[in-house]
Amino acid sequence: xxxxxxxxxxxxxxxELGKGRDAKSSDYYNELKLxxxxxxxxxxxxxxxxxxxxxxxxxxxxxxxxxxxxxxxxPSRTHKESGIAPALSKAEGTEPLMAxxxxxxLMHGTDPDRLYSMITNGMNERYAGTNAGAxxxxxxxxxxxxxxxxxYCRQADVQSDGLSLADLHDRLYSRNTHPGRVRYILVCxxxxxxxxxxxxxxxxxxxxxxxxxxxSRELARVQGTDPPVHYHSxxxxxxxxxxxxITFHSEYIYPEYILAYHRFxxxxxxx
Numbered sequence: 001x002x003x004x005x006x007x008x009x010x011x012x013x014x015x016e017l018g019k020g021r022d023a024k025s026s027d028y029y030n031e032l033k034l035x036x037x038x039x040x041x042x043x044x045x046x047x048x049x050x051x052x053x054x055x056x057x058x059x060x061x062x063x064x065x066x067x068x069x070x071x072x073x074x075p076s077r078t079h080k081e082s083g084i085a086p087a088l089s090k091a092e093g094t095e096p097l098m099a100x101x102x103x104x105x106l107m108h109g110t111d112p113d114r115l116y117s118m119i120t121n122g123m124n125e126r127y128a129g130t131n132a133g134a135x136x137x138x139x140x141x142x143x144x145x146x147x148x149x150x151x152y153c154r155q156a157d158v159q160s161d162g163l164s165l166a167d168l169h170d171r172l173y174s175r176n177t178h179p180g181r182v183r184y185i186l187v188c189x190x191x192x193x194x195x196x197x198x199x200x201x202x203x204x205x206x207x208x209x210x211x212x213x214x215x216s217r218e219l220a221r222v223q224g225t226d227p228p229v230h231y232h233s234x235x236x237x238x239x240x241x242x243x244x245x246i247t248f249h250s251e252y253i254y255p256e257y258i259l260a261y262h263r264f265x266x267x268x269x270x271x
Contacts, residue, residue, distance in 0.1 A: 005087035007034045009107060009187055010261055012147035016241060017263075027271040029263040032146055035179035036260040038172060039093070045122045045254060049189065052251030056193040057100040059229045063194060068224050094256075101191040106142035106245055108186045108255070109149035112157035115184050115258070116168040123188070123253045136198070136236040138217045139248040142190060148242040150263075153183035157260075172258070179260060181270060187257035190247060193232025194222060200238060217248055 014030035063069045088105065089096040097103045110118065117124075123140045143149045157165060159178040169178070196219055198211050211234065213220050221228035232252065236244035247253060262270040 001087055002091040003034070003037070005091070006037050006187070006257060006259060008087070009105075009185070009259065010034055010146045012145055012150075016147045017150065027263065027265075029265045029271045031264040031266065032150060033262045033264050033270075034259060035182050035262050036172075036176065038258045040119050040255055040258065041093075042119070042122075048122070048251050049191075049254035052249060053098060053101045053103060053189075053191040056102070056191040056232050056252060057098065059232065060100055060102070060193060062229055063222060063225065066225060068222050068229070069194065097189070098191075102193055102195075103189055103191050106144060106188055106190045107146060107149040108140070108142050108188055109146075109152035110184060110186065111153065111155040112165055112168060112184060113155065115186075116165075116171065118186065118255055119171075119258065123250050123255060135238065136234055136244060136246045137212055137219075137248065139234070139246040140250065140253060142188065142245040142247075143242055144245070145242050146185060148244070149185045150183070153185065156181045156183055172260075179262070182260040182262060185259045185261065186255045187259060189254040189256055190245065191232065191252040192245065192247070193252070194229075195233040195235045195245070196220065196231040197235045197237060219248065 010032040012032065017029055017032070018027070060069075088094055097105070108123070157168075158181045196211050209220065209223075211220055211231075212218070219231040219234060221230050232247070232249075234246040234248075236246060265271050
């Protein structure tokens with residue numbers, strides 16, 4: 001059941017794979033197949049995340065009391081959550097999602113040389129823009145569709161990379177066989193809270209007012225809140241194919257699953 005749920009994260013439109021300005025591969029492929037998976041159990045990161053998630057839930061209660069939330073609800077539910085989340089929640093040791101913080105599962109694609117730091121130290125919004133720009137501010141970027149996350153998995157991990165990736169390989173493959181030429185996506189819990197939305201990009205991005213009133217590391221306050229409650233995340237809607245989710249506080253993120261996957265070209269196998 002768990003394997004099937006994790007494979008479900010990799011389901012995507014085959015016609016869109018490898019396309020877009022962030023995609024750098026010249027190979028043709030039309031499927032993403034799960035090769036291996038691990039659950040991250042990091043007590044310190046988990047405690048930090050729970051504290052952040054509880055803060056978001058507390059803010060949401062304040063917003064409900066002041067009627068600052070939109071009457072039609074928040075737009076943070078993801079396309080895949082309804083089908084995958086129940087299966088993951090039934091997996092041994094996996095907590096259900098917390099509705100009060102608008103917690104959800106999102107994906108973050110990364111290169112293998114960055115992965116070890118992410119699973120040991122957590123996600124770091126201060127590195128925003130070092131890999132693929134920062135169209136929606138200097139935060140940590142997530143996708144609900146693996147086709148988007150795959151665009152950022154530019155480097156493959158092959159078994160011969162053992163020297164440069166020794167720490168990562170020791171952690172992941174000390175008891176397992178390396179599956180050969182894989183890329184990595186992190187499946188993360190993200191406390192989205194009350195997200196701002198924008199169809200524009202850059203530091204002057206707006207909704208009905210400026211999203212970043214001071215700098216591109218902190219979102220605006222929710223109108224009508226005193227003391228102020230700031231938006232917890234940003235929903236980027238500037239590009240037609242994929243929605244992007246951005247958070248600017250690492251304590252709102254917990255990387256819970258690592259997916260190692262192959263890019264497949266139908267019957268021709270992995271590319």
